[in-house]
Amino acid sequence: xIAALLMLAVTWAAxxxxxxxxxxxxxxxxxxxxxxxxPVRVVNLWASWCGPCRAExxxxxxxxxxxxxxxxxxxxxxxxxxxxxxALAKRLDLHARVLxxxxxxxxxxxxxxxxxxxxVGSDGVVRRVVAGEMNVDDVxxxxxxxxxxxxxxxxRQSVDSPLK
Numbered sequence: 357x358i359a360a361l362l363m364l365a366v367t368w369a370a371x372x373x374x375x376x377x378x379x380x381x382x383x384x385x386x387x388x389x390x391x392x393x394x395p396v397r398v399v400n401l402w403a404s405w406c407g408p409c410r411a412e413x414x415x416x417x418x419x420x421x422x423x424x425x426x427x428x429x430x431x432x433x434x435x436x437x438x439x440x441x442x443a444l445a446k447r448l449d450l451h452a453r454v455l456x457x458x459x460x461x462x463x464x465x466x467x468x469x470x471x472x473x474x475x476v477g478s479d480g481v482v483r484r485v486v487a488g489e490m491n492v493d494d495v496x497x498x499x500x501x502x503x504x505x506x507x508x509x510x511x512r513q514s515v516d517s518p519l520k
Contacts, residue, residue: 381455393480396427408489420452434462
């Protein structure tokens with residue numbers, strides 16, 4: 357399975373309408389994770405050396421709290437120094453899901469700027485790409501988009517199906 361996922365590592369740019377690549381990431385304990393289709397997600401690429409990234413991380417952490425289980429906020433560190441990234445995540449007391457890239461995810465996404473943020477539907481398809489820092493108002497607008505996407509992504513019952 358891991359070998360099959362690694363074979364998907366081709367150059368890919370984050371574009372609207374394109375599926376998010378299935379790339380192995382790890383958590384702070386080194387446990388592997390893949391962002392497979394599932395919940396609506398906000399995926400934020402950040403690095404400890406990036407000032408704008410450090411400024412917006414608390415905004416995304418607060419967004420994760422507001423969204424609860426309705427959607428997932430994933431903060432993906434692209435740091436080459438994992439200890440620095442782990443230390444920053446701990447210092448900021450981040451509660452959102454933090455994952456670490458082994459450089460292949462960012463290489464596949466090929467972000468235009470750091471930080472970069474992706475809005476991903478439950479089908480795993482990128483719905484919006486934001487290159488650069490987001491402020492409080494930007495994240496609030498993104499939250500509205502996330503909530504609308506959650507509603508749009510819910511399966512619809514046909515007129516003939518009984519209500520349960």
